[in-house]
Every structure is written in C-alpha cells, then in structure tokens.
Amino acid sequence: MMEKIILKAQNEEELKNMVSRSLTLKEDETYQVKVLKHPKKILFINIKGEYEIEIVKKSDLKSSDVKTEKPRIQNEEKIFKKEKKDVRNPNNYDSKKNNIRKNYRNESPENEEKVIQNSQDDTNIDKIRGFFKEFIVNAKLDIKIINVKKENNGKYLVILDGKDMRFLIGEKGSALNNLEYLISTTKKFKNLKISIDSNNYKEKREKSLRDLARKKGKAVLATGNAVKLNPMAARERKIIHEEISFMEGLKTESLGEEPKRYLVIRKLDEKN
Template identity: 30%
Template sequence: MENMIEIKASNKEVAIARATKILEVTADQVVKVTELEKPRSFFGFFAKDGLYKVEISRKVETEEIKISGLNKEVAETVLQAETNIEAEQIKKEARKELKENREKDIVKLSQELLNKMGLELEVEVLRLEGKNCVINLYGEDNGIIIGKKGKTLNSYEYLLNTLIKDVRIDVDVEGFKEKRNVTLRDLARKMAEKAMKTTKPIKLNPMPPRERKIIHEVVNKYSELDTYSEGKDPKRYIVIRKKK
C-alpha cells in the first residue's frame, strides 16, 4: 500500500524529515521524493520553501503493526513452539548423524576383521535399530566365511560381538541365514520325534543363541518334551528330553 504527502521545505532532506515525522514512518519507508516547486530566494533574502511530494510504503509498518498486535501470551506460545520444533530438528539431525557414524564404525571394524582373516568380502549394514544391527557380507569368499553348516559364520559373528559391546550384531551372507533357519526347524522336528521314542536325553551340536532360540521354539510345541541349554558360548548346546 502506497501513501504520499506534499511538504513545503527548504530542501529535499528537510522534506523527508518532515514527511516521516508527520506520517510516523522511518526514512527506510520513503520510496520516492519529487520536487514540485523549487525553493526560491531574492539575493539571499525573502527565502521561499519549495514543494515536495514524498511517497512512502506502508508495508513494513503493516507488518510491524501485525506483530505488535499479537496477544503477548499467543506470541510467547508461538515462539516456544518454534523453539521446540527447532530443538526437535536438531535432535533428529544429531540422531541421524550418530547412527551414520555408528554404521561406519561397525562396517570398518567388520571389514578389518575380514581383512585379517584374508577374506575378499564386503560389508553392508542392512538394519540398525537401537542396540540391534544386521549386516550382510558379500563377495567371492562367501562359501569360506559360511563354513560347514554356518560354523565359520557363527564364529565370526561371535568374535565381532565380543569386539562391539554396545550393539548386538547379526551377520548374514546373502540370505544364508534364512535358508539355515529352514534347516534348523527341520532339524528340531526330527530331534523332537527322536526324543519322543527314547528315554535318553538328546544333545545337539553347539549353536549360537539365535539358532538355539529357533530349536527351543519348535521343540517347545511338543508338550511331552523339555529343552534346556548347557555349556558356555560359543560351545553352548541344547538338550532335548522327555518330561518326567
């Protein structure tokens, strides 16, 4: 919104000063000054003011009025909300950066361990949620790191978890563990059927906690059987027997 006023003054600067005072605006809001009549004098006497048209913009003033017109309590609430949003954004970015750095640390340590084993494999983080992390290994030495029935992979996973204390690392090799899970469920059912036919306890080979959990879940569906673990990791194993 544009406003203007005609001011009589001895010069342009005085005209601006008078116009801003009358209209209660600042000099920054003056957009144009036009000289309509020049100031005159007769040999330095009988000076006559000139006439100036001063145009101003009300935009800044309107914004200031809008802000100053806010209820104080509302203004404080808005400010607090903006502060909370900013703080939440900072925390979100910090968590993201922390997660990215944590992933880099896990990949670096996992890769160093593979290098020391002399294996040509790459590491990628599939998922990192809280204190649980799933990483995938891939490369030409897939078969070596898996080993017989996943024993080498289990040993690698166990060693990695002893090095990284604050996060539980689950290591897979291009979907091997899902296939292994199917095999473990089949094994659990076979061993359960075998235990049903004998009074002797059946001992399984040592397994990592994740694999033992699968065996327990399947065998516990047989109401006549009990399962429990003996030994210490990494040689801890499951025992299946009939209930007494």
C-alpha cells in the first residue's frame, strides 16, 4: 500500500509547496490529490481546504489520471449581495427565509436555535434572526443562534454558539468586529446597532483590555516612556481610554487611520 498523507492549504500554490516539502518521490513515482474539503473564504475569514495526498506508481496510472484538482475557493461574500437583492422584494425574501428555515431544520437538527420569546413584538428581531440563519446555512458553519434580543440601550444582541465560532471571532475579536461593521453597512440594517457575542466573549475581552490598560499604564508611570498599543476597534479603544482615565497622571491619544487606528499611553506632563 502506497503512502497517504492529509494536508491543509488555502490555495493551489500553498498546497504544491507543502507537497514538495512533505514528500520524497522516486523517479517512477508521482502523487494524486483528493479534495476532502474545499477551501472557503467567508467574508474576511479564510478557512483552509483539506486534501488527501497519495503516492502512486507512474506505471499504474494512465496519463489522464495524473491530475491535481485545483483547490477551488468558495467565496461567501455573495451572501450579503443576496440579502440586499431580496430586500427589494419582501415576498421573495420571506419565502426564501421560510425555505431556509425548513432546510436548516431538516438537514441540521442539531443546529436549531433555542428560541427565546421577546417581551415586545419587534419585527427587527425576526429580520436579524432570518439574516443570520441564511448566513450560517450558506457558509456551512457549525454555529447555532441562541438568542436575538433588544437591549435597554437600543442595541440588538445576537448570541451565537458552536464549534466554528472561532472563525467568526478571529484573533482578539478582529473578525467579530469586522462582521459587525459589514452588517451595519447593509441597506437593511444600516439604521440598527447590532452586536454579536458568544459565551460572554466580549465581557471576557473587556476584562482583558482593562487588565492590559492598567499594566501598560503602570509601566508608563514607572519609566516615563510612552507606550504604543496595537490597532483596535473603536469600541475597544474606548475601553482603554476609560480605564486609563481612572489612573492619575496618565492620558491616552488616538492616532492613525481606521482600521489601523491605535492608542498611545503617555504621562500627563509629557510633551508630544
């Protein structure tokens, strides 16, 4: 039996480089690629494809058999375009939403959301839930909707959970922040403030940011040297600003342009 290995790659070039590093072929050998999972790009999230690489004898293959299937990338940005198109015809949107709900429950019963009734009859909640259902189904993510509710501050909170939440959260919440921004730019939701959370991630992230602010603030007070922080979303910069304001002798400045705007923590008596 010839050797088989499993590799994960985002595109054809990356796959070829990984194969060249991983395999040592004899003169009478070549390899075949079987695509187990195609790579996908879901908005700004890249998910690697999965491939089975098998070493085979050249003599055992016909020339037409020696092919490497290209790692086709499925781009899910069309989800937002679909959503905008459907809004123009409410009947089509409602019909499509009902079909998605039916297919979603029949094909993936484990992903049915836990429906929690809201005290008020808010049509926006149903629209938001329908949009996220369509997004999850089209993106083929193992995520479920736990709840959609309107908070006292007027924001709508979407609580999600599932094995693939790490893709939506991203490094230090960057993907989550970008997703919220993209949703806010759609015609249907541009006048709504929609926040996404999972397992109290944002509360934990806020605690981490406040701890970071205090740690860096103490370093500035001890050394007198200004500290530059990594680029953050506006909501996260606000948390740092607030925490530093509680520390005497310090100030914060926002510098740079979005989305790479960052903070600098300085002593109050320091000249720029």
